[in-house]
Amino acid sequence: MTNATTTTEHVDHDDHGPAYGLTRWITTTNHKDIGTLYLWFAFIMLLTGGSFAMVIRAELFQPGLQFVEPHFFNQMTTMHGLIMVFGAIMPAFVGLANWMLPLMIGAPDMALPRMNNWSFWILPFAFTMLLSSFFMEGGAPAFGWTFYAPLSTTYAPASTDYFIFGVHLMGISSVMGAINVIATILNMRAPGMTLMKMPLFVWTWLITAYLLIAVMPVLAGAVTMMLTDRHFGTSFFDAAGGGDPVMFQHIFWFFGHPEVYIMILPAFGIISAIVPTFARKPLFGYSSMVYATGSIAILSFMVWAHHMFTTGMPVAGELYFMYATILISIPTGVKVFNWVTTMWRGSMTFETPMLWALGFIVMFTIGGLSGLMLGVAPVDTQYHDTYFVVAHFHYVLVTGALYSIIAAFYYWVPKWTGNMYNETLGKIHFWWSTIAVNVLFFPQHFLGLAGMPRRIPDYALQFAEFNMISSIGGFSFGLAQVFFLFIIIKTIKGGKKATDIVWEGATGLEFEALPSPAPYHSFNTAPEVK
Amino acid sequence: MSNVFKKIIPRSQMIKICLVPVFMFGFGFAMVPLYNVLCDITGLNGKTGRVEASVIDESKVDTSRTIEVRFLANITAGLPWSFEPLVTKMDVHPGQLYEAIYRVRSTSDQVTRGQAIPSVSPGIAAQHFNKTVCFCFSEQDLAGYETRDMPMTFIIDNGVSDKVEQITLSYTFFSLDKG
Numbered sequence: 058m059t060n061a062t063t064t065t066e067h068v069d070h071d072d073h074g075p076a077y078g079l080t081r082w083i084t085t086t087n088h089k090d091i092g093t094l095y096l097w098f099a100f101i102m103l104l105t106g107g108s109f110a111m112v113i114r115a116e117l118f119q120p121g122l123q124f125v126e127p128h129f130f131n132q133m134t135t136m137h138g139l140i141m142v143f144g145a146i147m148p149a150f151v152g153l154a155n156w157m158l159p160l161m162i163g164a165p166d167m168a169l170p171r172m173n174n175w176s177f178w179i180l181p182f183a184f185t186m187l188l189s190s191f192f193m194e195g196g197a198p199a200f201g202w203t204f205y206a207p208l209s210t211t212y213a214p215a216s217t218d219y220f221i222f223g224v225h226l227m228g229i230s231s232v233m234g235a236i237n238v239i240a241t242i243l244n245m246r247a248p249g250m251t252l253m254k255m256p257l258f259v260w261t262w263l264i265t266a267y268l269l270i271a272v273m274p275v276l277a278g279a280v281t282m283m284l285t286d287r288h289f290g291t292s293f294f295d296a297a298g299g300g301d302p303v304m305f306q307h308i309f310w311f312f313g314h315p316e317v318y319i320m321i322l323p324a325f326g327i328i329s330a331i332v333p334t335f336a337r338k339p340l341f342g343y344s345s346m347v348y349a350t351g352s353i354a355i356l357s358f359m360v361w362a363h364h365m366f367t368t369g370m371p372v373a374g375e376l377y378f379m380y381a382t383i384l385i386s387i388p389t390g391v392k393v394f395n396w397v398t399t400m401w402r403g404s405m406t407f408e409t410p411m412l413w414a415l416g417f418i419v420m421f422t423i424g425g426l427s428g429l430m431l432g433v434a435p436v437d438t439q440y441h442d443t444y445f446v447v448a449h450f451h452y453v454l455v456t457g458a459l460y461s462i463i464a465a466f467y468y469w470v471p472k473w474t475g476n477m478y479n480e481t482l483g484k485i486h487f488w489w490s491t492i493a494v495n496v497l498f499f500p501q502h503f504l505g506l507a508g509m510p511r512r513i514p515d516y517a518l519q520f521a522e523f524n525m526i527s528s529i530g531g532f533s534f535g536l537a538q539v540f541f542l543f544i545i546i547k548t549i550k551g552g553k554k555a556t557d558i559v560w561e562g563a564t565g566l567e568f569e570a571l572p573s574p575a576p577y578h579s580f581n582t583a584p585e586v587k
Numbered sequence: 588m589s590n591v592f593k594k595i596i597p598r599s600q601m602i603k604i605c606l607v608p609v610f611m612f613g614f615g616f617a618m619v620p621l622y623n624v625l626c627d628i629t630g631l632n633g634k635t636g637r638v639e640a641s642v643i644d645e646s647k648v649d650t651s652r653t654i655e656v657r658f659l660a661n662i663t664a665g666l667p668w669s670f671e672p673l674v675t676k677m678d679v680h681p682g683q684l685y686e687a688i689y690r691v692r693s694t695s696d697q698v699t700r701g702q703a704i705p706s707v708s709p710g711i712a713a714q715h716f717n718k719t720v721c722f723c724f725s726e727q728d729l730a731g732y733e734t735r736d737m738p739m740t741f742i743i744d745n746g747v748s749d750k751v752e753q754i755t756l757s758y759t760f761f762s763l764d765k766g
Contacts, residue, residue: 168596232608239604244595267607274608278615293619296704297663297761304622308615371710 074577083178086170087577088155089473094177095152099462100542102144102184107535109137114497114531116514117524130514131199132191138202139220142320143227144184146454149462150323151176151234154262157469158238160567160575161256163247163584168240176233183226190216201512203313206294206305210286217287221280228273235269238262247566249586253344256565260347261326264354268315268322271358276312279305303368310361318357320454322350324421324461325392328414330565331468332396335411336403337562342395349388356385366437375434382432386425393422408560409483413464416491417457424452427502442512445505451498456491463490463541470548471555472567475574478548486544490537496530628714638717638742648682649745655679656743658687659757666762667695668729673736681715681747686740689722689758696731700763703727708755715747716754726763 075081075090085091112133116124125133155173159166167173190197195214198204209217242263246255255263282293282305292298294305325346333340340346363382366375396418405411427449431437440446463486471477500523505511509520516524555573567575570584656679658672673688693699703723707713718724722737729735743754 236601236604236608240596240601243600244597270604270607271611274612275615275618278612282616282619295761296759297702297763299704301622304619307622308618311615311618369710 084174086166086174088159088167088170088173089575089577091167091173091177092152092154092156093473095148095155096466098177098180099145099149099152100545102140102148103459103538104542105188106137106140106145107538109133109140110531111535113137114528117516118528119525120516120518120521122515125514127514128196128199131201131512132197134512135198135201135204136188136191139187139198140184141454142202142316143224144180146320146458146462147231148180150262150265150320150458151231153258153323153327153462153465153469154234154238156473157567158241158259158262159245160472160571160579161259161565162242162245162250163566163570163580163586164241164245165578165580165583167237168245169237172233173237176230176237179226179230179233183223183230186219186226187223190214190219193219203309204283205309206283206286206302210283210294213287218284221284224280225277228277231269231273235266235273238266239270242266247580247583247586253347254586256326257329257340257343257346257350258323258326261322261329261350264350265319265322268319268354268357272312272315272319275308276316279308279312282308303365306365306368307362310364311358313364314361315354315357317450317453318353320458321421322353324417324458325350327461327465327468328396328417329392331410331414331464332399332418334468334560334562334564335408335414336400336405338399338403339564340395341398341401342391345391346395349391352388353385356381356388360385363432363434363437366434367441379432379434383429386429389425393418393425404562406561408467409478409480409487410464410468412484412487413460413467416487417460417464420452420456420460420491420494424449424454424457427452440505442510443505444501444509444511447511448498448501448505451501455498456494466545468560469567470545471559472571472573472575474549474552475555476548476552477555478544478552482540482544482547486537486541489540490534493530493533493537497527497534498530500524500527500530638719647745648680650680652681652749653678654681654743654747654751655753656685656687656741657753657755658689659755660689661757661759663759663761665764666701666760667699668693668701668760670758670760679743681743681745684719684740684742686720686738689737689739690734691727691729691737691760692734693729693732698728698730700726700728701760702763703758703760706757706759708757709751711748712743712751712754715744716756717742717744723758727760 075085075087082090082094085094110133112125113130116122116130116133155167158164188197193214193216195216198209198213198217198220200208200213204220242255242259252260282291285291286293286295286300292300294300294302296302329340329346360378360382362370362374362378366378370378407415427445431440431446431449467478467483504520504523504527507520509516509524557572558568559573560568563569566580566584566586571579655676657676658674660670660672662668662670669692671690673690677685677687679685691701705718705721705723707716718739718741720738720740722739727735727737741756
């Protein structure tokens, strides 16, 4: 009798779908639910940070001060950077990891589902704290997303403490998410899936997770030092007490440089999944991709001071950081050439995910090349803190990281919802965004080379034309992402039913071993991997 | 389902993973002393040395070389002082001890406290620029409207690079009074 009851309950447990109502989302430990929450959160933050960018581009549309005070402009640039880095790009990648890692390695869920719930639900509180600083006396943080001391200590508004605890919470969330990813990948792979058989998205996320647990605590340390400098009489960054503001930059960029790879390594994994599917050829040079990812991760810890060439480093230091930085182009180049070689003589088709992936390869490489220019110490002296830098990191983060996230959305959304997105709308979204983003950021290279500094609300008259062009591109790109929201909702609501394999050339457990949409509980019995 | 997870996640592995962030949080703070040690050893960041007057051997003066030393004085906001060197530049030989005087004057009627922080440029000369006596070794308390002449004796050791023809020594006084 007892046995029978237990069995029935067990069966019920396996079959049950999601709970109903709001509590489903608050109490969920399901990796698909949490992935969805992360992705929606990231999208809301993308629109929030994007609206700040619209304010910036509106103010820069013409020289002179039109719409906002310089102090508010500085709050806009600061919050735009913080929201996009910590609120949009990073949570979007964590959301993709939550959705896809268990499906790709044949696991029933993430390894630590309760912690998974917690690491997501910290985020809304962190960003509420950060954004609430707009309504405080002195306004939101206005010292740039890099929050250099003493701007962020001696001269910062009172709301900086909200920023500090917000960053602490984001850091805790990221570290917990990363621990979960590591525990999942190391322990929950289906039988037969050795490390060197894992899809590259899994590999890049494993390495990213190690970067996260290594550097997010350093960022937490940096903001903790800011906090004690501000309130508890320490002098970490205060020269009067024997501290050193330049040390802040060293600690920040020791976090900051690995951070930029945290935002691009998962993108490499996504592109390595999409390109073989639409070229209908296996990925060229799988193991070299794995080793390249690993070497980029290791090198990322050794190059931080290339952000600081103008702080008065000795020549030997500049030379070392210059050579080490340029060395990173080798593993990155390996990746780009592997993608190109994968496409070589493939039977290529150009569905929307492939278009975004190709856009990524072309434009990320443009951003990489301007990065090489900035990595050359004598050249950087000219380009430092100009719009050339702004153009560079937007090419790698918008047409790089963001493009890969959008590509991932189009590639996997049929598996998530069971519905195909509208191909025509997807293609319009791609071409609209791609034209707009180049109108937006390409002229900024010229502005930077001509000497326009970043983070200024007004500029000299000779920069007027390029700024106007850039602003038009900016408004257009912003609108294209509202159009994206329409596509997302339309796809969730309905559309052509997706097949189980979804794409003709698709490989991997998520396409070959699961129906579309993927059931709420998948891989309760592990699949066999040959 | 939770039992399944307990079995397959080894506890020791979880402890190891969790120790990484704890260790790295500590490492962030350890960077502060590490950075200071590195700057002291290499003379980066203009950190100057300190020697005892008794160990200086005056016979090692290198009269064949002359280096121009320039003196700068700065006050940060919030400190009601004026601060200047009595001599703004000096030609010196490596190995010989020299004295420079800085004059500080309070423009407040209150007692005020300040601390001077030195910086030497170029960085490659900093580690060879040693002081035996300096007002920057301790805090300075000035009574209302007090004027004080403060000595600083220094020696540039013979190890300084041939390329260095000019050294700038800058002092910045920071207020130690809160608020």
